[in-house]
Amino acid sequence: MKKILSVFVLLFGLSCVLFAVSKQRKSIDDFFKEYETFVVKAEKAAASNKVSDLTNLSMESLKLSEACQKIENTDEWTIADSKKYLELTNRYSIAINILSGNTNATSADANAALDDYNDLLKSYGY
Numbered sequence: 001m002k003k004i005l006s007v008f009v010l011l012f013g014l015s016c017v018l019f020a021v022s023k024q025r026k027s028i029d030d031f032f033k034e035y036e037t038f039v040v041k042a043e044k045a046a047a048s049n050k051v052s053d054l055t056n057l058s059m060e061s062l063k064l065s066e067a068c069q070k071i072e073n074t075d076e077w078t079i080a081d082s083k084k085y086l087e088l089t090n091r092y093s094i095a096i097n098i099l100s101g102n103t104n105a106t107s108a109d110a111n112a113a114l115d116d117y118n119d120l121l122k123s124y125g126y
Contacts (some may be wrong), residue, residue, distance in 0.1 A: 024076040031071055032084060035064055048094035053116045054099050059090065 038060055045053040068085065071077060 024074045026073070028071050028074070028081060031067055032081075032088075035068070035085070035088055036057075036068055038064060039088045039095070042092050042099075046098040049099070051099055057096065057099075064069040075124070 038057075042053075042057050044050075044056065072085070074083070
């Protein structure tokens with residue numbers, strides 16, 4: 001009877017852990033959906049030169065940054081997640097630079113930053 005109870009407790013505990021990990025991964029995936037939607041909105045504002053959106057975008061960026069800080073230290077956050085976050089952040093930065101009047105910002109700038117980041121990851125064996 002003790003063995004059956006022990007197995008039950010072990011299986012229950014394992015299922016709780018798996019549920020928690022699955023929930024963390026879903027939170028990360030949901031964050032990236034929201035963040036990418038936000039970045040596209042910023043890019044569209046930059047393309048149409050809607051400077052009036054700059055304040056709202058900045059406020060939304062702060063909220064998303066706080067959300068990212070909460071999930072990036074979880075066990076489910078991966079190097080691939082860090083890379084995706086950096087790529088999206090670079091796209092957002094270019095859009096904000098364009099809206100701010102810095103028309104010299106290009107995707108080449110973002111690609112150069114990503115190349116540096118990839119080199120750094122490779123140096124750590126990723």
